[in-house]
Amino acid sequence: MIFLADFSVIKPDIGLILWSTVFFLIFWGLIGKLAFRPIKDALKNRETDIKNALDSAEEARREVAAMKSENDELLKKAQEERIQVLREAKETAERVVREAKDKAKDEANGIIANASREIESQKQAALRDIKSQVGSMAVTIAENILKKELSGDQANADYVQRMVDDMNLN
């Protein structure tokens, strides 16, 4: 065959070398500086932002959890305290009532004892009075009788008094 094909792509054309160099270097220099670097930085910043956001979310979550457990603790404590306070109040109330009751009982007992004693002494006084009056009445009676019969005999009067004393009026 007369035709020998020219495999031209294997022969690096000087013009194409020049233009390839020009275009690639401009592309690298210009787009590298104006696009690839800013895009890389933007991606990196976004990655950092996302990482920070995730970290702070985790931190917040942990804080909330801590706060919640603190709250729970406080609540529990408050409840315990409430129970304590209630119990104490109940005890106090019971004690006060009991004490009041005891005091009242004691006082009542005291009053009753006093009254009994008073009554006893009044009774004794009254009896003594009655005894003496009865004595003197008996004497008077006896005197009158004896006056009439004996005209006032001391021996009789004593005898009558003795007999009156012996009479137990209790």
Added chain:
Amino acid sequence: MRYLIIILFSVFSLSVSFAGGGGCGEESQGYDPTNTAYHHIGDANVYSIGPWNIPLPCMLYAPDEGFDMFSSGKFGIGHHGTGHYAYKGYVLYEGTVRRIVDRSFPKEKTEVECVYAKDVDGKEVIHVKYHGKDFVTHNKSTADFGMFGGGITSYYDFSITKNVVSMFLVFLFLSWMFLKIARMYKERVGKEPKGIQSFIEPIFVFIQDEVAKPFLGKHWERFTPYLMAIFFFILALNLFGQIPFFGGSNVTGNFAFTMVLAIIAFIVTTINGNKHYWEHIFWMPGVPAWIKVILTPVEVLGIFIKPFTLMLRLFANISAGHIVIISFVSLIFIFGNAGESLMGSIGGIIGSLPLTLFMMAIELVVALIQAFVFTILTASYIGAATEEHH
């Protein structure tokens, strides 16, 4: 019938190569898939979309005549990107500008009989036929130092070629997109990504977290813009070449482009190499002295082999993908006997269509994988150079 199929083929945005061409009477009829494939994956001074040939600016420098700048439309772009005119001693053959060696050739726009390939001692030499006389042409200078049949010739082509236009479009698109995204990041601080921002962000984060951070350690921030530039530039160009009906330019499958990226990777790695890195290359600690004698040349070679493999891998994968797709599409023309047989063409379409679609799907994955592989390997080389003593 033949024209019908040519139009159909043009819609697939591939140029059809029928051997010979140029109307010099030497052409043999028939379809040449190899040349079609090589022509398609190569660079061109014309941007061909379907049946339209969009002329591109030619910027040519010849040390003996100085700088010339004009549109490739001056060549009167004809079928298959071959011009009908010579201008300033240049002609257009298969979409590529060539310089007529004989400088006595008229400099003004001159109609030539044809521009065609002639077998000279088993080598393809492009000739211009003008007034019945053959003029030899030079190919443009290439930086392979004669290794792949190129080398420095009488002129340099700094034209805005199809690949340069593709690169420029991709550059504009990526710049617009990433500036927009960067602005969205600035305006939407602390908010979720939205729209295109949320489309690019996972890819960006993937490269950042799976490539930059594991390989570069604490230096990841310094090299992230570089790695992103490599990844998105390669990826976008890979994908741009895969867009059907859009010229199918093969920028990342061109040695010139991958060489530039590899050299930049080499420079970045080398200037960032620390004491530890150079120590491991020149005098590996902890191994016997006689092993060091063997190891040091290997390590020194490794400095150059690493970027060289970067260059080769991307070039080979992307070019291979383009070639395979063209080969599958070529089945239509091979079965159809270059448009002569309709039934053959229909058979070819039935065979070709699922294979082509399958390959295009594979190529989408390859586009992503190769961009990723280039980035991850570059990151690993820089990582090895900047790694701290452990």
